Amino acid sequence: xxxxxxxSLSKHFFGYPALDNVSLKVEEGELLGIIGPNGSGKTTLFxxxxxxxxxxxxxxxxxxxxxxxxxxxxxFQRGLARTFQLxxxxxxxxxxxxxxxxxxxxxxxxxxxxxSREPKSARxxxxxxxxxxxxxxLHLNLASNLSYGQQxxxxxxxxxxxKPDVILLDEPLAGVNPTMIQxxxxxxxxxxxxxxxxxxxxxxMEVVMSLCQRIIVLSQGQQIAExxxxxxxxxxxxxxxxxxR
Amino acid sequence: xxxxxxxxxRFLPLLILCGLLILPLGLEQYKLFVGSLVLVYLIAAIGLNxxxxxxxxxxxxxxxxxxxxxxxxxxxxxxxxxxxxxxxIGATISFFFGLLIGFPALRVKHHFLAMVTIGFTIIVxxxxxxxxxxxxxxxxxxxxxRPDWGFISFDSDRAYYIYMMIWAIPVLxxxxxxxxxxxxxxxxxxxxxxxxxxxxxxxxxxxxLMAFAIGAAYAGIAGALFAPLLGYIDPSAFYIERxxxxxxxxxxxxxxxxEGPIIGSIVVVVLPEALRASQSLFMIIFxxxxxxxxxxxxxxxxxxxxxxxxxxxPPSTETKAxxxxxx
Numbered sequence: 001x002x003x004x005x006x007x008s009l010s011k012h013f014f015g016y017p018a019l020d021n022v023s024l025k026v027e028e029g030e031l032l033g034i035i036g037p038n039g040s041g042k043t044t045l046f047x048x049x050x051x052x053x054x055x056x057x058x059x060x061x062x063x064x065x066x067x068x069x070x071x072x073x074x075x076f077q078r079g080l081a082r083t084f085q086l087x088x089x090x091x092x093x094x095x096x097x098x099x100x101x102x103x104x105x106x107x108x109x110x111x112x113x114x115x116s117r118e119p120k121s122a123r124x125x126x127x128x129x130x131x132x133x134x135x136x137x138l139h140l141n142l143a144s145n146l147s148y149g150q151q152x153x154x155x156x157x158x159x160x161x162x163k164p165d166v167i168l169l170d171e172p173l174a175g176v177n178p179t180m181i182q183x184x185x186x187x188x189x190x191x192x193x194x195x196x197x198x199x200x201x202x203x204x205m206e207v208v209m210s211l212c213q214r215i216i217v218l219s220q221g222q223q224i225a226e227x228x229x230x231x232x233x234x235x236x237x238x239x240x241x242x243x244x245r
Numbered sequence: 246x247x248x249x250x251x252x253x254x255r256f257l258p259l260l261i262l263c264g265l266l267i268l269p270l271g272l273e274q275y276k277l278f279v280g281s282l283v284l285v286y287l288i289a290a291i292g293l294n295x296x297x298x299x300x301x302x303x304x305x306x307x308x309x310x311x312x313x314x315x316x317x318x319x320x321x322x323x324x325x326x327x328x329x330x331x332x333x334i335g336a337t338i339s340f341f342f343g344l345l346i347g348f349p350a351l352r353v354k355h356h357f358l359a360m361v362t363i364g365f366t367i368i369v370x371x372x373x374x375x376x377x378x379x380x381x382x383x384x385x386x387x388x389x390x391r392p393d394w395g396f397i398s399f400d401s402d403r404a405y406y407i408y409m410m411i412w413a414i415p416v417l418x419x420x421x422x423x424x425x426x427x428x429x430x431x432x433x434x435x436x437x438x439x440x441x442x443x444x445x446x447x448x449x450x451x452x453x454l455m456a457f458a459i460g461a462a463y464a465g466i467a468g469a470l471f472a473p474l475l476g477y478i479d480p481s482a483f484y485i486e487r488x489x490x491x492x493x494x495x496x497x498x499x500x501x502x503x504e505g506p507i508i509g510s511i512v513v514v515v516l517p518e519a520l521r522a523s524q525s526l527f528m529i530i531f532x533x534x535x536x537x538x539x540x541x542x543x544x545x546x547x548x549x550x551x552x553x554x555x556x557x558x559p560p561s562t563e564t565k566a567x568x569x570x571x572x
Contacts, residue, residue, distance in 0.1 A: 050444060051443075052440070052443075052444065071443070071448075072443040072444050073443050073444075073445075073446045073447055073448045073449070076443075076444060076445060076446040077446050081444075081445075082444055084440070084441070084444075088438055088440060088441035088444075089438070089441070090433065090434050090437035090438055090441065090442075091437060091438075092433070092437055093430075093433060093434070093437060097430060097433075100430065101430055101431070101434050101442075101445060102445050104427045104430065104431070104446075105431070105445060105446030105447050105448075106446055110448070110451055113426065113427035113428060113431070114423070114426050114427070114428045115426075118427055158445065162445075162446070
């Protein structure tokens with residue numbers, strides 16, 4: 001059984017199919033890349049899987065459970081975390097608070113979150129991760145005081161914080177300087193080697209080709225190719241989609 | 246570096262403000278009454294600060310919640326229900342109506358939510374005026390007694406002030422607890438970025454409803470204390486002006502800051518009284534003061550303290566080290 005299974009997922013906006021019958025499977029420990037020209041439905045796919053949008057048709061199964069149409073918070077609590085294309089942090093909260101926020105709703109009951117103290121382990125894990133991402137020295141700063149690259153790292157750290165089973169990264173390298181790209185790619189590779197499962201949307205071809213073991217190509221809402229980086233790069237349909245005939 | 250918290254900046258303003266709340270005990274009758282009003286407004290504003298300041302959900306329904314508390318006392322007391330039970334019932338009714346008014350907040354935001362909640366205030370106001378058998382209509386309910394425990398009576402103004410303080414303490418303490426709990430953080434996350442909060446497992450529905458319900462319950466407590474303070478209630482005390490006053494208190498004090506409602510309620514209640522000497526001009530002067538505060542201190546009066554701290558109080562040693570490594 002695959003960890004995450006998407007079965008003929010569709011999403012229509014006013015009758016226009018943004019996502020049309022897309023199916024894919026992700027095994028545990030995999031690093032799957034999703035590429036495609038602008039408007040090909042990559043982010044819509046993420047939104048439908050993570051519960052931000054309600055799919056118009058099809059199914060999403062996660063660890064054997066049908067989670068189609070679950071709200072975003074429920075999907076997260078099942079163990080599927082994501083980042084967004086544009087940085088989404090809590091600007092008026094400190095870096096540490098941002099990290100703690102990212103983990104507190106995963107386990108326990110709502111009433112427990114009011115009455116009992118937060119477990120110490122959460123704070124320790126937050127510092128550990130911030131340290132790993134080299135931004136621990138900023139932990140008392142407001143997130144809005146961080147530079148773009150630092151916010152991107154924080155955003156990434158928040159996705160890792162709750163120890164999710166799958167992490168969806170929506171363009172983790174967009175707008176990041178070359179040094180930071182190396183840094184970020186290193187983190188993703190390293191974490192993947194440690195057993196974390198990732199699905200990555202990315203426009204930087206060079207990086208995607210070197211990072212992912214398997215790549216899925218979307219175009220106009222449809223899946224047009226799937227395979228290893230080499231296979232995909234030679235696929236005429238893919239070249240068509242990017243450059244036109 | 247307004248984000249670094251040293252113990253002094255964390256607790257000094259709170260201590261000073263709580264000290265100010267004890268002050269009216271030493272004052273003569275009229276000033277003591279003004280001080281009592283500050284306490285009532287403070288408790289209601291703490292509720293609104295939770296809903297609006299922390300969770301970011303605009304509510305213009307707080308006058309209505311105040312009314313639930315006040316009318317619970319006014320209606321039940323003649324039937325021999327002890328005051329504390331009336332207060333509890335009033336707070337509970339407010340809590341459930343708070344839940345109810347929270348549902349629209351799941352669909353609409355900002356000024357649309359403001360419209361919905363102000364509509365609720367108007368409905369409650371009209372109901373109070375028209376359900377004459379029950380609420381006494383526009384004539385209201387006179388002769389509301391202050392609590393009397395037999396061995397001790399809170400009938401005198403000074404004693405009743407102490408009685409209200411006894412209630413203010415658990416309200417302040419519980420609000421402080423909520424603010425520092427994981428709920429407080431979840432509320433803030435909704436205010437800061439709803440999309441991300443949901444994607445991190447925050448149940449927008451549950452937390453928004455609770456932000457409304459708890460905020461309303463505090464206003465219910467304030468209302469219950471308000472009724473015996475005046476001894477007489479009528480619907481006009483719970484109309485839109487009152488709701489706007491609460492909004493003013495929270496915004497002027499500092500939205501989403503614990504000290505905000507304390508500063509705000511002192512300013513909004515005491516300043517007009519202090520300006521009364523200027524007779525017909527006093528509301529105009531008050532309004533100008535408010536505008537100036539908002540123009541120059543968009544973060545509220547607590548922002549002044551922040552500026553003062555940033556200038557004169559050095560950061561604690563831990564944060565100094567942090568700053569150095571940040572350079």
